[in-house]
Structures are given as C-alpha cells and as structure tokens.
Amino acid sequence: MSTHHDNLPATAEPAEDRFTNPGFPPHTPRRSDVDERAARRASVQVVTLFTISALASIAFLVAYYAIDPELKGSIIGIGEVNLFHVVLGLTMGLSLLGIGLGAVHWAKTLMPDEESVEERHTMASAQEDRDAVGRQLSHGWRSTHLNRRSALLGSAGGALGLFALPLVVPVLAGLGPRPRGELYTTNWEAGKRLMIDPSGAPIRAADVTQGSVFHVMPDGFVGAAAHELDPQDMMTSKAKDQVILVKLDPAKIKSQKQRDWGYDGIVAYSKVCTHVGCPVALYEQQTHHLLCPCHQSTFDMTDDCKVIFGPAKRPLPQLPITVDDEGYIVAVDGFREPIGPSFWERKRPGILMEDEG
Ligand code: FES
Numbered sequence: 165m166s167t168h169h170d171n172l173p174a175t176a177e178p179a180e181d182r183f184t185n186p187g188f189p190p191h192t193p194r195r196s197d198v199d200e201r202a203a204r205r206a207s208v209q210v211v212t213l214f215t216i217s218a219l220a221s222i223a224f225l226v227a228y229y230a231i232d233p234e235l236k237g238s239i240i241g242i243g244e245v246n247l248f249h250v251v252l253g254l255t256m257g258l259s260l261l262g263i264g265l266g267a268v269h270w271a272k273t274l275m276p277d278e279e280s281v282e283e284r285h286t287m288a289s290a291q292e293d294r295d296a297v298g299r300q301l302s303h304g305w306r307s308t309h310l311n312r313r314s315a316l317l318g319s320a321g322g323a324l325g326l327f328a329l330p331l332v333v334p335v336l337a338g339l340g341p342r343p344r345g346e347l348y349t350t351n352w353e354a355g356k357r358l359m360i361d362p363s364g365a366p367i368r369a370a371d372v373t374q375g376s377v378f379h380v381m382p383d384g385f386v387g388a389a390a391h392e393l394d395p396q397d398m399m400t401s402k403a404k405d406q407v408i409l410v411k412l413d414p415a416k417i418k419s420q421k422q423r424d425w426g427y428d429g430i431v432a433y434s435k436v437c438t439h440v441g442c443p444v445a446l447y448e449q450q451t452h453h454l455l456c457p458c459h460q461s462t463f464d465m466t467d468d469c470k471v472i473f474g475p476a477k478r479p480l481p482q483l484p485i486t487v488d489d490e491g492y493i494v495a496v497d498g499f500r501e502p503i504g505p506s507f508w509e510r511k512r513p514g515i516l517m518e519d520e521g
Pocket of ligand 1: 474
C-alpha cells in the first residue's frame with residue numbers, strides 16, 4: 165500500500181538542519197555612527213527641538229496669564245478669532261511637536277540601532293533533578309500515612325468542607341425571605357382600572373386616539389391614593405405593576421390572542437423587561453417597536469410584543485383589558501404569567517406560560 169508520503173523525497177538530515185537561519189541583514193552604519201561631526205550636528209538638532217518645546221511650554225503659561233480671554237483679533241484667512249485660545253493652542257501644539265520630533269530624531273540618529281539576539285536557554289531542569297524532586301514528593305506523601313488511613317483523609321475533608329458552612333449560611337440567610345408566590349403575582353386583578361402614572365386619572369377608551377401611549381398603574385397604587393400605602397408596598401408596586409398602554413390600528417395587530425386581550429386596538433403590556441427587568445418605555449410610533457434602554461432589547465407591539473432584537477428571550481406579558489360600565493379601561497384579570505426576568509421556578513405547574521401558546 166502506498167501513501168502520499170511515498171512521493172516525497174527522503175529527508176535524512178535532522179529537522180533543525182533543514183532550514184538555515186538567515187540571521188539579520190548586515191548592519192549599515194549611519195552617518196552619525198562614522199562621522200563625529202555629523203553626530204555632533206544631530207545632537208545639536210535634538211537639543212534645539214527640545215529647547216523649542218520648553219520655550220513653547222513657557223510661552224503657554226505666560227499667555228495663559230497675560231492674554232485677556234475676551235480679547236479678539238483677526239487672522240488673515242480665518243477672520244475674527246479669540247486670541248487667548250489661538251495662542252494657547254499654538255504654544256501647546258509647538259511644545260508637543262518639539263518633544264515628538266526631538267525624540268524621533270534622537271532615536272534615528274544617535275541611539276544604537278544594531279539588532280541583537282539573545283538565545284533562550286533550555287527551561288527544563290536536568291533529568292536527575294526532576295527524578296530527585298519526584299522521589300522527595302512520593303516520600304513525603306508516604307510519610308503522611310494518608311494513603312493507608314482513609315479515615316484521616318475523610319475526616320479532614322469533612323471538617324474543611326463543613327468549615328465553609330458558617331461562612332456561607334449567614335450570607336445566604338442575610339438575603340432575606342424567599343419571595344415565594346410574589347414573583348407570580350402583581351396588583352392587577354379583574355375590574356382594576358388602569359390609571360395614568362403619575363396623575364392617577366382613569367382612562368376612557370373612547371378618548372384614546374390611535375398612536376396614543378400611556379404609562380399606567382393599577383387603581384389605588386398611583387396618584388393621591390398611593391400616599392396611603394405602606395412605602396414598601398408602594399415600591400413593590402412600582403417595580404412590578406408598571407404597564408404601557410398603546411392604541412394600535414386593529415388591522416396591524418398580527419395575533420388573534422393579542423386582539424382578544426385588547427379592546428378596540430388598545431393593548432396593554434408589562435413594562436418590566438424580560439431580560440433583567442429595566443422599564444421598557446420607549447415606544448416608536450412609526451415602527452410600533454418598544455425599546456428597552458438598558459441593553460436595547462426591542463419588542464414588536466403589533467406582534468404580541470415578541471422580541472425582534474437584543475438579549476431578552478421572551479415577549480412582554482400582555483395584560484388582558486376591557487371597559488367597565490362607565491367606559492373606563494379595566495383589567496379583565498391579572499397577568500396570566502410571571503412578569504419580568506426569568507427565574508428558576510418560573511414554569512410552576514398550573515401557571516399558563518405565554519411563550520407556550
Ligand atoms: S433589561 Fe431590557 S434589554 Fe436588558
């Protein structure tokens with residue numbers, strides 16, 4: 165059987181001999197390397213450039229204190245300018261230019277330019293040293309008797325493992341009580357009016373024109389009524405009850421469920437971003453996109469607030485709405501799924517998930 169290696173010429177010589185290190189090209193001395201007068205001239209030029217830089221810095225300081233910042237002057241081709249700024253700009257520019265040119269000229273004419281190589285020595289220790297270390301380590305391990313006394317090893321491991329508990333448990337306990345059912349519920353419930361945030365005014369469906377946007381909260385949790393609340397309850401409500409209400413052209417609504425849960429094109433969605441919970445509050449009227457300002461997740465309002473861009477993975481939950489006897493917009497029910505970011509036990513039995521249809 166032949167392989168493609170059979171066609172290759174035999175290479176008897178060791179790998180390191182197959183390629184010749186071309187090395188560096190021969191060093192070409194510069195004029196200043198061979199001519200003492202040229203070197204002196206170059207050093208004078210460098211000193212001159214640095215001196216110009218130093219003088220420009222001093223001029224900058226003098227100008228800073230000496231020129232009236234209001235003083236105007238005229239420069240041909242530019243017109244009327246503020247002299248203070250022009251002189252400061254020029255002097256600082258000259259100062260930086262002098263340093264830059266001086267350093268480059270110094271490096272190119274006077275600093276050594278010969279390239280040199282320092283070979284890297286072998287990093288590994290001698291074989292006998294490595295053997296000696298191996299012998300020492302295995303002798304140390306045997307002398308601990310841990311290899312024969314598993315009880316010792318087990319109890320030491322247990323003690324060290326449990327030692328972490330006094331450190332970890334207080335930290336975990338300090339996180340406070342588990343939220344339990346609170347992550348599944350909001351203050352929205354059947355018949356609750358949607359009130360404008362922050363005024364607390366109810367919204368009559370007949371008054372909502374196409375393209376209108378309202379930021380709303382449940383009745384009793386916004387406006388004057390909110391002042392009666394316990395501050396903790398008020399903060400919790402602010403965090404999870406916030407809803408955005410928009411009136412869309414009913415013909416543009418793509419999903420039947422979205423239409424059914426809305427009222428005459430008016431739809432309401434949780435404002436709590438399903439990524440990490442920022443308020444999604446930027447509504448683009450032309451595209452009907454809702455934008456989260458934190459990481460730019462974008463939701464399509466005409467398509468049941470599905471994610472069309474960004475790190476969020478789930479649509480915003482919709483709040484089913486209708487109108488009451490007086491024509492005001494009310495919730496049909498609470499949210500039918502947990503709002504906001506994901507959490508481990510989100511898919512609890514009995515909870516209908518929007519993204520499960
Ligand atoms: S919190 Fe909305 S995109 Fe991250």
